[in-house]
Amino acid sequence: MQNILEVKNLTKKFKSKPGDFTAVDNISFNIADGEIFGLLGKNGAGKTTTIQMLLGMMQPTSGTVTYFGKNFNDNREEILKNTNFSSTYISMPWFFTVWEILDVFARLYEVKDRKKRITKLAEEFEIDHLLKKEFYMLSAGEKTRLFMAKAFLNYPKIILLDEPTASLDVDIAMKIREFLKKEKKEYNVSMLLTSHNMNEVEELCDRVMIIKNGKIVDEDKPENLAKKFSKATVELLILEHDEKAKMLFDREKLTFKKNKLRFFIELDEKNISNLLMNLAKEKITYTEILINKPDLEDYFLEVVKTEDQERNKNELE
């Protein structure tokens, strides 16, 4: 697949006291045609700074950004005609109606079938009944839907989405995810997505990159990242022989917690079958079993935990 976006050695340093602060530290990644790429990190990890640099709203200290095989700095206008972005952290002209906002942006992008496009997107994002309403009167969720409609006005080939479903009701967030999947499938739209909703990232993203203190920590498919966090939790309801079960878990050196008759055993995913076999051998019966497999959130939390531990250690030193 052809790369739509190529980022090479992107770095942003700010001069500050007592020393320079590196917000983004030498990151490189590509986004292929029709790929949804997740950019994850805690607040302050460098996600928004990266997006700003990708849109030319912040000059990188070093590194290059290439869209459609063309250098951003030399082809800004042509590139921005085919990209768009949405963020929950921005706003819009306060007293403009929804229609006026979309109309001005459609003109800025020189959308040919302006009225038709606005009407279609307003229907898609269920803001068609709000077209005459002023921006300041919209709820947080309505504003987010308006930002999304704006982001698709110019039939972008790549779209940068900074927390696209934040502050949305569950049903609307689901519809937006469906819309994003449809755009990808039907029009091969590439997307860079940041989100704090790991289920959303797992559902939408083909690939994910985790950044921490401006540096890349990991990059892979969401399912592969989840596998890196190998601990699973097996929940068993044991009505009889619970003392025997406790002894077995101790003998096997397993980490477990007991709550009334329920056991929560933490172990590597690959050892689950051994555990179940041992339980059978010892004739310990369970009436309920629930296996919580590791997911992206577990891996992300593990990475963040490490980050916090490192920071605490540094602070103590």
Place this chain on the structure above:
Amino acid sequence: MNWNRIWAMVIRHGINTKHSWDRLTDMFYWPAMDLFIWGLTGIYLASLGTNTSHYLFIILSGLVFWVVIWRAQHEISINILQELWDRNLVNIFSTPLTVWEWMMSFIVFGLIKCVVSVGFSALLAFLFYKYNVFSFGLYLLPFIVSLLMTGWAGGFLVGAFLIRYGGKIQTIAWAGISLVAPFSALYYPVSILPLWAQKIALCIPSTYIFEGIREILFTGKFSMDKLVISFALNIVYLVLSIWFFVFMFKKSIKLGLGRLI
């Protein structure tokens, strides 16, 4: 430059004016109030002596033509501030809009509002004081163009600081061009200024226009030298202010436009 995008931004400024009482009062209410208060003052001054009838027209000319500078400067700085207040800067610069097109949209919209504002002030001056701005005949157009250029230069200078430092210094949008007014000799000749102020006044393009207006009112003649000097100074200042605006915009991009929202 892409005129579709410039026009899109002109529409953006236009819609904003339509929705904003502040902007409408700026356009109509304050010029009208100034005209009433200063026009009546002019009538009173004219009634004090036998050879003082020119006072009213000097004051009215000062008022009507000052609107041109004020409007041109104000449109640039307030429209920049508006993007900051609306936290919309990141949105517009994530489109293909260039800084040159953005600047051009201020000029085009400023021109439209200038025509409306000056037209309104001139109409009131005619209706209430029988003062006809068109009595300046062929000089009217170069006067207005020169004053517009002064306003734009001031606007881009103020705008440069706004785009670099953001809304925390927004007061300069109102205070900036007012600094020029005392030296421009709107209602009085340059000669009554202190010597040090006269030197500053001679560096300000609008001084020559207001001096020229008084010359026409008193003698019916106008020296072309004044117009030429005024245009020459305006070209220098306008080029410098545009360069400075683009320079500060690039500085701002270095730090990230997102910090201004």
